[in-house]
Amino acid sequence: MKPVSLSFAEFRSCHLLLGIALALCFNRVSCTTNETDRLALLAFKAGISEDPFGWYGIICGRRHRRVTVLDLRSQGLFGSISPHVGNLSFLGEMWLQNNSFNQEIPPQLGQLRRLRILKFTSNSLIGEIPRNISGCSDLVLLWLGKNKLTGEIPRELGSLLKLREFALHKNNLTGSMPSSIGNLSSLEILVLRENNLSGSIPQVLGHLKNLQFISLAINAVSGTIPSSLLNLSSLIAFDAGNNQIHGTLPASIGDIPSNLGNLQNLSYLELSDNNLGGTIPSSLGNLSKLISLFLDGNNFHGPIPPPLSNCLSLNLLDLSDNNLSGAIPPQLMGLPSLAIILNLSHNHLTGFLPPKIGNLRTLTMLDISNNLLVGEIPSGLGECTSLTSLWMGGNFFHGSIPQSMRSLGGIDELDLSCNNLSGQIPEFLIVFRSLKLLNLSYNNFEGVLPCEGVFRNATGTSIIGNNKLCGGLPEFHLPNCISKSFKSRKINLVILSTSVILGVLGIALILASIYLCWLKKIVMEPVSSSRDDSCPNVSYGTLLKATDGFSSTNLIGAGSFGSVYRGVLEVSGTTVAVKVLHLVCHGALKSFNVECEALKNIRHRNLLKILTVCSDSDYQGNDFKALVYEFMDNGSLERWLHPSATSSHHNGVPRKLNFIQRINIAIGVASAVDYLHHQCHIPIIHCDLKPSNILLDSEMVAHVGDFGLAKFLIGSSFGTAANQMSSVGFRGTIGYAPPEYAMGCEVSREGDVYSYGILLLEMFTGLSPTDDTFRDNLTLHGFVAKALPDQVLEITDSPLLQERESHLSRYNPQHDIFQERLAMIYNIGVACSNEVPGRRISISGVINQLHRIREKLFALGLHGPVNSITEERINHPFLL
Incomplete structure (x- = not known):
């Protein structure tokens, strides 16, 4: 029997009778004249141990005075659901959400043949979902989300042919989705996100023509998206984010199927954070009702399809964290509906930011950071007056900040860092009252840094890397103007x-x-251009005394051409590293000359600083040559990756590098190599990148050293070292040198990239390329490539795995950030160490991708501040 609405008088009378009965029976549980219902309610009340408000919410049918609705939502109830509730045979609606029921769901619920609505969301229910709930054949709404349910989804639930909404999100369910779901022909909403579901998406899901919203996010679902799913003409939303969907969509329909454009009612499409690949199909432009499109966090490549501009209702577009290339389509700027987010960050987009960007007057957030965009910032950007967040960092924009941007007075976050912008910092930034975060670092700004407005907030403003600025607050440490x-x-x-x-x-x-x-003519002259004033040119006697007679206790390293000692210069008290050349070794003198030449005119934060040199005779009259470097407190990367018994502890602390430290070191080394290859007046090839040549200072900043094998690119337009600088023989270290060097090829930038790739793989696997593991033609490159993408944890250095376990225990155990980012890092290392030089990625591309990985880790809470806007998602009401 269907519930009947009561008049106000009847409703009041019903509750009055209920109050009297409850008082007489020490319970408030009866508005019914039926003894069975009354006893069932009393039993239900007995299972509740905490009832802060005196529970109410019982509605009886007019005709038989039987209980038809039990509405106890959000009443702070604590306890169990009594099995006797199964005796309420006329019950049509049961609303118990937002309480603290903490036992199992009684299987007796399956006796309620008239039950249409069952909502237990946001409790602490445990155990498995009773299979005999399938007996509730009239169920229209079944919500069991946000509990602690375990086990599999019962296949028997496939008999609920009237079910329209099915939500089991945020539980601990396992197993695969039963194919019987395909029988739910009336289903409109399916929410299974944030469980431990595995297996593939069943093909039969595509038979549910009424589906409007699907959420399978944050599970372990694998396989491909079934082609049948793409025939859901009424689909409103699809969420498959944070799963382990591998590969691309079925080959018969392409990477994203072309017939996806047939979903004319589709308004919300989210395929975020998967491993989907291929190109973004132009047919998406047929989705005229599409409101939100999330394709971020995948491996899509190729251009952004211009037909997306046909989605005239689109107000949110997120294509970030992919491998997209080409220019931003100007047509996309003709979508005035884009009012929430346009996120194209962390791709490989090139060209200019279209001048028509000003058409997006209602856009709230624009993120085009970490791409390869060039040109000046278009003045039309000032017409986007609704912007609250603007992220343009990590590109190649030049020129000044346009005065038209003074109209962006409501902006909260502005990031223009890591570009080539110049000129003075515009005064209108001072009057931006909403501005809480301003990042202008690593540009070429000059002049006076203001002291008002956002510039009063030294923690919310970053201006480092602008060497021509002066003034500002003392916290910015700028020179006086x-x-x-x-x-x-x-x-x-x-x-x-x-x-x-x-x-x-x-x-x-x-x-x-x-x-x-x-x-x-004087080869052994001190390297004055980079010499520290506190370290004068030194003699043999000075270095002998500084190192205690080159004592073995001060020996900190040895190489092919020399030994390195720790020393303290008597006059200045400066701690130094002294590299004494073994002149009896063939090539040692040439190594000395090359290193002097390489280091005298270069200066970079991630290059080892040479203080002076010594060309003298020892006390026996033998030639003595030495290089004096800045001392690195934390030694070489080699000792951190492969600690010996004597070096396994540093100041009593085990030598372990965490995830962020390894990424920082990798970025530092890549930055140094990029400087040598592309920013020196005469480009330099290092030729011997390996962990023992990477030194770490007291703040664990990486410094590339040992330029004894370095080569100069003089008079060559093909990126290889000039012949006149070449020497006979194999160049580099076995395991790190690229295979083409062994075949007599000239050294090249690509050769350094190969060595860097091997170094990167070693940093995260903990395995040296000369490890005993690698024999019978197995290499570190092949070892890692074979493990991608599913077995990366099996090849990862054990300290990182321990850190991962700690992180998963404190944060979301179902979203394995470590595994995702490790796979990306290994992909970079494998791409760098490709056997074919022309297929290796550029070192600048490496830096860009590593920055993306680090920023993603920061944003997801592993370290550093969280950019909530970049991670923003639209919260659908039935997921709350």
């Missing part, structure tokens, strides 16, 4: 001195030329 009057006097002084300077300039140039010619 020179006043205009002082500049004017200085200019006058220069003008007055010009005539004198011009008079002696000719003589000075002649003398300088003579001096330079003489200087070139």
